[in-house]
Amino acid sequence: MTSEVLEAAPPATRSVIDVRGVSRWFGNVVAVNDITMSIGTGVTGLLGPNGAGKTTLLHLMAGLLAPSRGEILVQDAPVWRNPAIYRTLGLVVDREDTYGFLSARELVEATATLHKMDHPRSAADRAIAMVNLGPAADRRIATYSKGMRQRARVAAALVHDPAVLLLDEPFNGMDPRQRLELMELLHRMGEEGRTVLFSSHILEEVEQVSQQIQVMVAGRLAASGDHRAIRRLMTQRPHEFRLSSSNDRSLGVALLALESVSGVELENDGVLVRASDYGAFTAALPSAARGAGVRLYQVLPADESLESVFSYLIGG
Known part of the structure; x- marks a missing residue:
């Protein structure tokens, strides 16, 4: 197996997230293997089959895991052991870990308070409106569908208006209307000059949203480029x-x-x-x-x- 990366197209924007020779292993299991990539502004898809190491890489980028080797920078600052990075970074993890007894408004407002925002209530209202959850914002999250819970978590990640947003399989459990609305939101964020990176195992899903695609297989970076070039490499x-x-x-x-x-x-x-x-x-x-x-x-x-x-x- 070769570690050569197929470069389908050059990066379109300046680098915001820099991954430099990063590996992460758990005992004898190598989850991420010598990955180097640069992510610029706009929307980038992290594509790969289940078990490819996408979740581990996102956790490394968010500072939740330490690299076994290499380093990761966000806006030229290291993410590991750097709490200040969360002022400009938002994360939506794949696992469901919201408190069902809270309403979406309470969850998002609590997150705003943790970020020490001056007006947590108004910040929560703005984030809830961005994900079109307003009519159900005061219901307990335990009564939500999976897609609605996912939107509440996205609102919590957006409440502090981050410049960088990381999402792990964000479309899981969403119905077609919810998926379309979230895709439109990610498009808008990319057009505003933010950096959005989301993972998926569905090529068509990534093609609809992303300007650039990073392909992971078995912990390695296999290909990098725009979605048309990646599609050609595959077909x-x-x-x-x-x-x-x-x-x-x-x-x-x-x-x-x-x-x-x-x-x-x-x-x-x-x-x-x-x-x-x-x-x-x-x-x-x-x-x-x-x-x-x-x-x-x-x-x-x-x-x-x-x-x-x-x-x-x-x-x-």
């Missing part, structure tokens, strides 16, 4: 398909003649095809089958899991 990888037909042997012979096919294996229940070009193969397949006098019964991608897609980026 241009080799693909495998499982096909079943009226005559698998004839189909296999016909497919071997295609330039987009790098290998064919006959299996007990069909044909395994390795395609070097996804688009060219899928376009040529119908005519190749027709020319061989074969009827296709099934065409299934054999390697479309997130893990296989991301692992290709680091040569795994």
Whole structure:
């Protein structure tokens, strides 16, 4: 496995978060492995399958964990053992840790008080309005849906008007309307010149919000760039398909003649095809089958899991 990062495009803005050779291990388990990246203003997506190390990296950026090696700076200041950093940094963690007996207004106002804001109530009202939670602000959080609880936590992270916002899987549990509203909020924050970094395991989700994407796989940084370049890196990888037909042997012979096919294996229940070009193969397949006098019964991608897609980026 290589540690080379595929640079899909240069950073678009000046650096606000600097991660310099950071590793973090827990006993014999390496959760984050020698990551170097720079995050500028605007919205950046931290993309990777579950278990890739995204949560650990966000906790390191927020100063909740100490790096085993390397350093992290936010606005040129170290985050570890630096409480002053929380004046300009907001964090929404993935785990649910809000007090259900509080209302959203009480939670957000208490957070404003902890930040020693001059007018905690008005700051709480502003943050609650930003996440469109006003009509339910005085209900106990225990009565909320998961999406509403998530919005309350986002409001608490925004109450002190941070320049940097870190969110771990912020769209989990939200219905389509709530997701759209949060996406619009993150867009606005990015356009205002803030730095927003959020994690997700869904490429389409990240593409809708982020100008830049950082891809993590197995604790490593696998690729970095804008979403169009990352999409190209993913779709241009080799693909495998499982096909079943009226005559698998004839189909296999016909497919071997295609330039987009790098290998064919006959299996007990069909044909395994390795395609070097996804688009060219899928376009040529119908005519190749027709020319061989074969009827296709099934065409299934054999390697479309997130893990296989991301692992290709680091040569795994």
